[in-house]
Amino acid sequence: MPELRAARLALLLTTTMLAVLLPGTAAAQQATSFYTHSVGEQVLSDGDSLRGRPGGGRRAFQVEVVRALMRSLKHPQAIQAVPYARGYKLLQEERGVAFFNVVRTPERENSFRWVGPLQVxxxxxxxxxxxxxxxxxxxxxxxxxxxxxxxxxxxxxxxxxxxxxxxxxxxxxxxxxxxxxxxxxxxxxxxxxxxxxxxxxxxxxxxxxxxxxxxxxxTGYIAFSKDLPEAQLQRWTQAFEALRKSPQWTQLQERYLNPVRP
Structure with a gap:
């Protein structure tokens, strides 16, 4: 898909510039392209990203969890929706990819890096x-x-x-x-x-x-491609655990999992 390649190139160029200008930032350490799937009407387009539709359901909630993690780590908030098979193929074959929601299984355990769970x-x-x-x-x-x-x-x-x-x-x-x-x-x-x-x-x-x-x-997770450095995995994991234990987690559940009242 040409648009996917263009978006990945744009993100890589942005993070490369940030790495030069801000060598201590997360962007300097590794650029990650985020993808999700099966969004239906649960999300809204927001420039080069997605955001959850209030009351949209589980995918809306998951997108907002990832956006919250991106904000906490000062990561570019770009998320693209692709068919599941396309996203899984990118995860397997490309460097610097994150894909959610992906079911964690014993067969997949050593193929990717895992942060979550987002849902059970x-x-x-x-x-x-x-x-x-x-x-x-x-x-x-x-x-x-x-x-x-x-x-x-x-x-x-x-x-x-x-x-x-x-x-x-x-x-x-x-x-x-x-x-x-x-x-x-x-x-x-x-x-x-x-x-x-x-x-x-x-x-x-x-x-x-x-x-x-x-x-x-x-059990669904954010799956990162295998090349994600251990230090970066720990940063994402710690950010997720902090969010999971904070009041914001419940607020996100209430806003995106519960139907919007008229």
């Missing part, structure tokens, strides 16, 4: 309420058509667990539309995520049904 959730398989044969067992789920986010933790985990009929999509919204249209039978997601999705797309909540089958528990 239990995910269930959801199905269409009009599905003729409700899925009631894990064995049935393995034989079903399951939509997953391309390149996500569930793409990897369910493949390894014998789910042979995975349908990969670039967004959760696409998965939900496929579920509603009967093109897939299941999708794994948390109850909070599904509530946000049906509202964003405009599907009546009664048309989607949560099964009793737990897909898994996920």
């Amino acid at each position: 959730e239990t995910d269930y398989f959801f199905e269409s309420a009009s599905q003729a044969r409700p899925v009631r067992t894990t064995e049935q789920a393995r034989e079903s058509r399951v939509c997953v986010l391309r390149g996500s933790a569930y793409d990897q985990v369910l493949t390894a667990d014998g789910y042979g009929r995975l349908e990969r999509a670039n967004s959760y919204e696409s998965c939900l539309r496929m579920l509603k249209a009967g093109r897939v039978d299941l999708m794994p997601v948390s109850e909070a995520s599904m509530a946000e999705l049906v509202e964003a797309i405009g599907i009546p909540a009664v048309e989607i049904r949560r099964t009793a089958i737990v897909a898994g528990s996920t």
